[in-house]
Amino acid sequence: MAACDAQTGPEGSEAKASEPTSWHDVVLQMLKRNDIRLVPYVPDRILTALISNLHADPFFTTFPTAREEEAVGIVSGAWMGGLRGAVLMQTSGFATLANVMASLAIPYQIPLIMFVSERGTLGEFNYGQSLVCRTMRPVLDSLAMEHHTATRLDQLEFIVDRSIRQAITTQAPVALILSPLLTGGKVLDKRAPE
Amino acid sequence: MNTPANSSARNTRIMNRFDLTSRLIAKLKNEEAVIGGIGNTNFDLWAAGHRPQNFYMLGSMGLAFPIALGVALAQPNRRVFALEGDGSLLMQLGCLSTIASLAPKNLCMVVMDNGIYQITGAQPTPAATVADIVAIAIASGLADSAWAADEEDFERLVDRSLAAPGPTLIGARIDDKPGTGQTRRDPVQIRERFMLGLGVRQAL
Numbered sequence: 001m002a003a004c005d006a007q008t009g010p011e012g013s014e015a016k017a018s019e020p021t022s023w024h025d026v027v028l029q030m031l032k033r034n035d036i037r038l039v040p041y042v043p044d045r046i047l048t049a050l051i052s053n054l055h056a057d058p059f060f061t062t063f064p065t066a067r068e069e070e071a072v073g074i075v076s077g078a079w080m081g082g083l084r085g086a087v088l089m090q091t092s093g094f095a096t097l098a099n100v101m102a103s104l105a106i107p108y109q110i111p112l113i114m115f116v117s118e119r120g121t122l123g124e125f126n127y128g129q130s131l132v133c134r135t136m137r138p139v140l141d142s143l144a145m146e147h148h149t150a151t152r153l154d155q156l157e158f159i160v161d162r163s164i165r166q167a168i169t170t171q172a173p174v175a176l177i178l179s180p181l182l183t184g185g186k187v188l189d190k191r192a193p194e
Numbered sequence: 195m196n197t198p199a200n201s202s203a204r205n206t207r208i209m210n211r212f213d214l215t216s217r218l219i220a221k222l223k224n225e226e227a228v229i230g231g232i233g234n235t236n237f238d239l240w241a242a243g244h245r246p247q248n249f250y251m252l253g254s255m256g257l258a259f260p261i262a263l264g265v266a267l268a269q270p271n272r273r274v275f276a277l278e279g280d281g282s283l284l285m286q287l288g289c290l291s292t293i294a295s296l297a298p299k300n301l302c303m304v305v306m307d308n309g310i311y312q313i314t315g316a317q318p319t320p321a322a323t324v325a326d327i328v329a330i331a332i333a334s335g336l337a338d339s340a341w342a343a344d345e346e347d348f349e350r351l352v353d354r355s356l357a358a359p360g361p362t363l364i365g366a367r368i369d370d371k372p373g374t375g376q377t378r379r380d381p382v383q384i385r386e387r388f389m390l391g392l393g394v395r396q397a398l
Contacts, residue, residue: 038267040292061267063296065260066288073257073289077229077264080249080385081272082394085264103253107381 023156023182024050027115028057030160031086034168036113037061038078038085040071042093044117046183051088068093069100076110084168086113091120094175095132098139105173106143112173113164118149122180125188136177146174151181206367207344211306212238212374214348214366215277218304219243221352226273227265227392230377231258233313235277235306237373246391250377250384256285259293259303266298269392273300273356280307280327281319287330293361294335302355303331303363308370316370328365339363 027050031039039054039062041047054062065071068089075085094116105112119126120133140147148163150156160176167174180186215238222228227247230236235258236250249265251258262276283290283305293301309322321327331339342348342364355362378384389395 038264063292065292067286069254069257070260070286070289070292073254073260074264074267074292076257077261077266078268079264080261080389080394081227081265081268081392082389083264083268100254100257104251104257107252108385109382110385 022049023150023153023178024053026153026156027160028053030157030164032059033161034084034164036084036086036164038075038083039088040065040074040085041088042066042068042071042090044088044090044093044119045186046117046119046178047088047090047115068096072097072100072105072112072114075112076104076108079110086115086164088115088117090117091133091136092129094136095139098143101143101145101173106145109171110173111167111171113167114173114175116175116177117183118177118179119186122185123187140175146172147177148174149177149179151179153182156182205343206341209342209345209348209366209368210371211235211308211366211368212241212371213345214304214306214342214368215239216242217345217349218275218277218352219245221349221356222247222273222275224273225391226275226356227262227269227388229258229262229265229274229276231255231276231278231282233279233282234373235279235282236377237375239277240377241373241375246387248391249388252377252379252381252384256282256289258282259289260286262301262303263289263293263296263298265392266301267296270298270300272392273302274298275302275304275355277304277306279312280305280309280321281311283327284319284321287334290331290334290336290363297360299358299360301361302352302358303336303361305331305363305365306368307365308368310370312370312372328363331363331365336361336363339365341365341367 071087120129124130219242230239258276258278266274
């Protein structure tokens with residue numbers, strides 16, 4: 001994961017709250033800034049550091065769910081009860097959400113905030129992942145949903161903070177796609193033999 | 195009637211969804227939240243008399259318990275009930291483990307089990323002749339799960355749930371009758387009124 005390390009800085013570097021040094025620090029700080037405390041997820045390799053940091057921080061209630069739409073149901077109920085949440089998932093998990101977005105988040109005007117770790121592009125090794133990735137943006141566009149793809153660390157705070165605030169104030173869902181350009185993505189450890 | 199499920203050895207009476215829902219609602223004196231699953235469960239919740247703390251789903255089959263879990267986590271001092279059909283729950287069995295793992299002290303799940311997809315033409319569910327929803331719930335970690343033997347037992351289990359120290363699940367075998375009413379399908383108003391009822395919002 002050399003690209004990831006290059007983006008996120010050396011291991012063990014001290015990240016001050018005001019000077020985040022990695023994409024996952026920025027995401028965590030923006031969740032805090034916007035008082036988003038409930039973070040259910042279906043895990044992804046790329047999200048590992050973010051998930052473990054969320055677990056380590058008592059500000060957050062974070063836990064795995066069996067399916068992504070279950071997590072969407074939970075944060076929807078929580079928001080109606082006055083507790084803000086966001087869902088973490090991988091591209092293939094997003095592909096299971098068309099029905100719940102169309103029948104719950106959008107028509108009930110619920111500010112569903114989703115972080116999608118993007119697989120299927122820029123070095124994907126699993127054909128199925130590359131195919132399902134192609135359905136993500138067409139689904140978002142067909143529902144006229146707000147979505148942004150974060151590719152650069154220097155833009156991440158702006159994208160995440162503004163998007164969360166827009167979702168909440170307009171009561172509309174948003175998908176924030178974390179590109180391999182930002183995270184390093186997932187690659188095969190060894191190159192396949194020629 | 196759901197003959198296969200009824201022919202099991204269990205000594206449980208076949209009850210009626212609207213009757214049970216009305217009995218549940220009559221016991222709620224502290225602005226408890228109630229989430230009605232898609233179709234008949236929320237139709238009967240609506241027909242039992244609208245309350246400001248009722249939420250009616252119009253789609254998203256299987257998400258009544260996850261939505262109720264979210265409400266329960268957001269408002270730990272309010273009891274939350276969720277009404278779900280057996281077919282709906284089969285769509286999302288994993289949520290039982292999630293709920294068991296989080297163990298909210300204020301969540302009661304009710305499964306209305308007729309073994310059929312009543313609303314689509316009464317086709318039997320794949321579980322109808324082979325599975326036991328309450329046994330599945332217990333095996334998922336929800337130890338306080340029980341079948342209601344009859345209406346009185348259902349009321350007793352609701353009373354217990356109102357004071358239980360952890361999540362509870364009540365299974366009720368019901369008949370094949372359709373829902374009694376028809377919820378007004380206005381999702382924005384349903385959501386806004388629910389939030390008003392939970393004290394999250396003030397009316398304009």
